[in-house]
Amino acid sequence: MAETADVPAVSEAPEDPAYRQAVIDLLGVIAYGEICAFERLVEDAKLAPTLPDKVELATMACVEFDRVHGLHARIREFGGDPFDAMSPFRESVDAFHAHTAPADWYEGLIKAYVGDGLASDFNREIAAYLDPTTRDLVVATMEGTSHSEFVVDRVRAGIAEDPRLGGRLALWGRRLMGEALIQAQRIAADRDALSALLSGGVDRPGLDLAALGRMFTRLTERHAARMADLGLEA
Amino acid sequence: MAETADVPAVSEAPEDPAYRQAVIDLLGVIAYGEICAFERLVEDAKLAPTLPDKVELATMACVEFDRVHGLHARIREFGGDPFDAMSPFRESVDAFHAHTAPADWYEGLIKAYVGDGLASDFNREIAAYLDPTTRDLVVATMEGTSHSEFVVDRVRAGIAEDPRLGGRLALWGRRLMGEALIQAQRIAADRDALSALLSGGVDRPGLDLAALGRMFTRLTERHAARMADLGLEA
Numbered sequence: 311m312a313e314t315a316d317v318p319a320v321s322e323a324p325e326d327p328a329y330r331q332a333v334i335d336l337l338g339v340i341a342y343g344e345i346c347a348f349e350r351l352v353e354d355a356k357l358a359p360t361l362p363d364k365v366e367l368a369t370m371a372c373v374e375f376d377r378v379h380g381l382h383a384r385i386r387e388f389g390g391d392p393f394d395a396m397s398p399f400r401e402s403v404d405a406f407h408a409h410t411a412p413a414d415w416y417e418g419l420i421k422a423y424v425g426d427g428l429a430s431d432f433n434r435e436i437a438a439y440l441d442p443t444t445r446d447l448v449v450a451t452m453e454g455t456s457h458s459e460f461v462v463d464r465v466r467a468g469i470a471e472d473p474r475l476g477g478r479l480a481l482w483g484r485r486l487m488g489e490a491l492i493q494a495q496r497i498a499a500d501r502d503a504l505s506a507l508l509s510g511g512v513d514r515p516g517l518d519l520a521a522l523g524r525m526f527t528r529l530t531e532r533h534a535a536r537m538a539d540l541g542l543e544a
Numbered sequence: 545m546a547e548t549a550d551v552p553a554v555s556e557a558p559e560d561p562a563y564r565q566a567v568i569d570l571l572g573v574i575a576y577g578e579i580c581a582f583e584r585l586v587e588d589a590k591l592a593p594t595l596p597d598k599v600e601l602a603t604m605a606c607v608e609f610d611r612v613h614g615l616h617a618r619i620r621e622f623g624g625d626p627f628d629a630m631s632p633f634r635e636s637v638d639a640f641h642a643h644t645a646p647a648d649w650y651e652g653l654i655k656a657y658v659g660d661g662l663a664s665d666f667n668r669e670i671a672a673y674l675d676p677t678t679r680d681l682v683v684a685t686m687e688g689t690s691h692s693e694f695v696v697d698r699v700r701a702g703i704a705e706d707p708r709l710g711g712r713l714a715l716w717g718r719r720l721m722g723e724a725l726i727q728a729q730r731i732a733a734d735r736d737a738l739s740a741l742l743s744g745g746v747d748r749p750g751l752d753l754a755a756l757g758r759m760f761t762r763l764t765e766r767h768a769a770r771m772a773d774l775g776l777e778a
Contacts, residue, residue, distance in 0.1 A: 345595075345598075345599065345602070348586075348602060349586060349589070349590075349602075352582075352583060352586040352587075352605075353586075355583070356583075361579075361627055361630065361631075361634075362627055364579075365579065365612065368579070368582060368583075368609055369609075369613075371586075372606045372609050372610060375602055375603075375606050376606060378599065379603075393595055393596055396595065397595075400595075
């Protein structure tokens with residue numbers, strides 16, 4: 311595997327206790343995130359203006375939920391209990407959703423699109439630090455959800471009809487990003503094993519501060535690109 | 545195919561306009577029923593006492609929803625539009641759910657179990673009147689949902705802990721069956737093609753009144769057996 315300054319070689323050894331705990335944490339937070347995303351999407355689907363729109367959002371929701379089983383299975387392979395693994399993240403993920411309840415159909419669409427995009431970008435960044443089997447699983451959780459054409463189409467049509475909508479949704483996108491960062495920081499502060507996966511350990515290279523900064527810049531730039539696809543300022 | 549008095553030979557010809565309309569109706573009502581069952585299960589999952597219980601109910605919900613796509617595809621093969629096909633049934637199915645909103649976790653479990661069982665029994669009865677491809681699809685929509693072990697286990701444990709629960713849930717089961725029959729009768733009265741599928745047409749044998757009565761008896765008996773499995777009087 312080619313190495314770059316930002317992507318150190320991965321320890322392939324799932325026996326390392328710190329690595330095992332980090333993976334259990336990571337899969338736990340992804341799995342709990344998927345369960346909540348599922349529930350919220352189904353809730354938001356109630357705001358759908360038409361039955362076809364509702365079916366589209368419910369389809370997105372089920373794709374999220376279907377991944378939970380694979381994530382749980384891998385947690386068990388690492389000797390963890392899936393529900394114990396998810397529990398440390400309930401407060402942060404629930405808080406994210408409590409602070410970002412969409413007020414209407416469009417806010418729900420943007421939350422689905424932006425939230426899914428952010429999660430995919432983060433998973434892609436962290437995948438480089440994982441053993442091949444876990445990496446494939448995490449990468450697979452990013453496939454088949456974006457439904458970006460559907461969301462972009464609906465949001466652009468909504469703004470064309472009511473241009474004031476654009477300003478409100480741009481603010482909404484910024485709020486989503488802000489809340490996501492607040493909760494991510496809280497999780498990083500609370501879960502040492504998980505943050506050590508990124509920052510390295512005694513026998514494992516990690517990201518230095520400059521590399522962490524570049525990763526943060528990439529996540530922010532991709533968020534801005536998604537907002538631009540929707541016709542919105544980031 | 546062996547014929548019995550209750551199961552007349554099926555016209556294999558999907559060209560018959562009355563048959564086509566009947567199948568479009570049937571798949572439309574099943575698909576809309578699945579969409580609503582999905583939404584209600586996810587709603588009921590919020591009442592789950594634990595996260596594993598919630599995940600179990602959400603899994604049942606997604607199994608229901610996944611079938612919608614196959615039903616829609618077959619409606620298109622019959623020249624119908626899936627959303628037009630579902631729309632005549634929205635009022636009845638929505639009314640069923642509006643009149644049977646579960647008050648707690650146990651009522652939600654029983655509704656899922658009894659509703660799914662009734663739908664499966666009805667589909668199994670009507671499958672005999674369908675062309676092979678549609679029949680296989682309708683039969684497939686009954687697979688993999690019952691989750692009966694989970695529901696039976698939870699309900700029996702609940703009653704063991706609070707015996708008064710049994711009386712309330714028995715009443716609830718009767719109310720579910722009553723509401724289902726009211727809405728089924730309304731649909732049969734409104735949708736001539738669909739009822740003609742059961743009652744026969746000029747060139748197609750159907751159920752006479754005695755055979756319809758026997759079918760009704762079978763559905764009621766199976767409902768009673770399910771209630772007994774839960775430890776409840778029907």
